[in-house]
Amino acid sequence: FKTIDDMDLDGKVVLTRVDLNVPLEEGRVTDATRIEKIVPTVKDIQARGGIPVLLAHFDRPKGKRVETMSLHQILPALEQALGQPVAFAEDCIGGPAKRVVAALKPGDVALLENTRFHAGEEANDHTFAASLAALGGAYVNDAFSAAHRAHASTEGLARLLPSGAGRLMEAELKALDAALGNPQRPVMAVVGGAKVSTKLDLLTNLLDKVDHLVIGGGMANTFLVAQGVEVGKSLAERDMADTARAILDKAAQGGCVIHLPRDIVVAREFRAGADSEVLPVDQCPADAMILDAGPQTVEALTEAMETCSTLIWNGPLGAFEIEPFDRATNAAALAAARLTREDRLISVAGGGDTVAALNKAGAAAGFTFISTAGGAFLEWMEGRDLPGVAALQT
Numbered sequence: 001f002k003t004i005d006d007m008d009l010d011g012k013v014v015l016t017r018v019d020l021n022v023p024l025e026e027g028r029v030t031d032a033t034r035i036e037k038i039v040p041t042v043k044d045i046q047a048r049g050g051i052p053v054l055l056a057h058f059d060r061p062k063g064k065r066v067e068t069m070s071l072h073q074i075l076p077a078l079e080q081a082l083g084q085p086v087a088f089a090e091d092c093i094g095g096p097a098k099r100v101v102a103a104l105k106p107g108d109v110a111l112l113e114n115t116r117f118h119a120g121e122e123a124n125d126h127t128f129a130a131s132l133a134a135l136g137g138a139y140v141n142d143a144f145s146a147a148h149r150a151h152a153s154t155e156g157l158a159r160l161l162p163s164g165a166g167r168l169m170e171a172e173l174k175a176l177d178a179a180l181g182n183p184q185r186p187v188m189a190v191v192g193g194a195k196v197s198t199k200l201d202l203l204t205n206l207l208d209k210v211d212h213l214v215i216g217g218g219m220a221n222t223f224l225v226a227q228g229v230e231v232g233k234s235l236a237e238r239d240m241a242d243t244a245r246a247i248l249d250k251a252a253q254g255g256c257v258i259h260l261p262r263d264i265v266v267a268r269e270f271r272a273g274a275d276s277e278v279l280p281v282d283q284c285p286a287d288a289m290i291l292d293a294g295p296q297t298v299e300a301l302t303e304a305m306e307t308c309s310t311l312i313w314n315g316p317l318g319a320f321e322i323e324p325f326d327r328a329t330n331a332a333a334l335a336a337a338r339l340t341r342e343d344r345l346i347s348v349a350g351g352g353d354t355v356a357a358l359n360k361a362g363a364a365a366g367f368t369f370i371s372t373a374g375g376a377f378l379e380w381m382e383g384r385d386l387p388g389v390a391a392l393q394t
């Protein structure tokens with residue numbers, strides 16, 4: 001696909017799709033990572049004589065104007081990140097958008113109101129996409145994290161204007177390709193989270209692609225049940241035990257080593273500071289639940305990680321939000337960061353919870369690449385084509 005480098009942007013209004021879907025508390029941005037990550041793209045477009053006009057969604061207003069979902073709230077954080085004033089249009093199409101765009105000069109930047117205030121956005125409606133396209137002369141998509149949506153501003157627009165990928169989109173795709181597309185082997189994937197049922201496609205796809213698959217979190221309990229291990233009151237999907245067994249069989253045939261807990265941290269209550277103990281995996285008491293993997297498990301997976309060249313991580317190993325059940329996640333994350341710093345590992349992580357867990361562990365900065373994507377990262381790991389990326393390739 002084309003990038004900003006391949007496009008003629010001089011003197012053009014460049015409709016630039018970004019992801020400004022950031023967490024807000026009482027109207028203030030609590031994590032500006034996604035905003036900061038688009039700065040290079042905006043500056044590069046300006047340096048090439050283009051005038052960036054930012055398009056984005058916020059939350060899920062379902063085709064209606066909802067004031068609490070206005071992108072106006074993001075403006076101060078955006079201006080701070082860019083170090084310049086940003087013009088704002090109260091609608092992303094029609095008169096308000098046209099007037100704001102017409103007043104822009106080289107060096108300026110504008111933000112248009114939430115694209116999802118129009119039903120045509122999510123419907124990928126051609127007339128709506130054409131109204132957006134009428135505002136500019138080129139389209140840059142820098143929203144990898146929204147690329148799993150086939151919406152007008154992520155997919156339709158790419159078919160109507162000369163298009164290319166922004167810097168963040170480029171970096172995300174490069175990192176994911178290095179981790180799963182064309183990786184240095186051996187590759188380890190860490191997959192955690194509550195349920196096997198929501199990550200079945202992911203596990204199945206990874207079996208063919210990676211050499212080591214570490215399964216953590218609640219979903220590990222389902223695999224233990226599949227092996228006939230008693231898990232007491234732990235979260236487990238007993239109806240998925242056959243599926244889990246099939247995954248284990250397929251892995252054994254294909255030469256993918258699956259790492260399950262060897263020891264467990266159990267407690268009778270799920271709260272911070274609850275009494276907990278470390279036990280061998282097959283000794284979970286009937287009235288207790290497994291809330292984390294134990295130190296032997298971490299040691300074994302760290303040893304395996306040391307033999308790997310590439311790591312891709314999605315999902316925590318335990319109930320990391322609540323101490324002391326964050327220990328396995330923290331220790332494994334710090335090991336990955338150390339190996340990365342020693343130039344022994346390429347490490348890529350993504351997904352909302354995952355990034356929160358790695359930040360909490362103080363390990364995120366040590367990773368080679370942390371994706372800004374949640375759902376899109378997961379769909380990419382599942383081996384799906386992302387419509388927003390595919391549209392740039394045509």
Ligand code: 3PG
Binds near residue numbers: 146373375376
């Ligand atoms: C995200 O936050 O993952 C993206 O912005 C996509 O948002 P959505 O799940 O509402 O489409």
